[in-house]
Amino acid sequence: MQRLFGQNLRKHRQAIGLSQEELGELLDMHRTYIGGVERGEKNLTLRTVETMCDRLNVPVIDLLLGHSDEEDDSEE
Template identity: 50%
Template sequence: MEGELQRIVGRNLRKARLERGYSQEAFADYMGVHRTYMGSVERGERNLTLQTLEKIADFIGVDPRRLLDEVDEQ
């Protein structure tokens, strides 16, 4: 399904951000982007570059591949 990987990355990013106690605004500030941009990433509306994915993963301390894996929420 087109765009599904973007949605998976967004869900994983939001989960990891919340687990680490970052607000969307604080996280966006660190990344040097606007909060609304981060919101659109988390909703799967933005297509990230691999470089941006690596930067985000480095900041939250996870392997970038973890953000690409679909996690069963049940």
């Protein structure tokens, strides 16, 4: 779940055109922490997940669930 959240966070960050440093500033977190989250190395609390999603204005479920690129390919 950590890895999936991190992958979804990275996709969202890139989609809105932010660097890890800019995202860190927005979330009041260090750039290296953001990198660890995106790699699935950080064990986030539910409160941290909620705070991140609130500040990004994205539903928690969007970053927790997501789907793989293989699913995208099979739907075309």
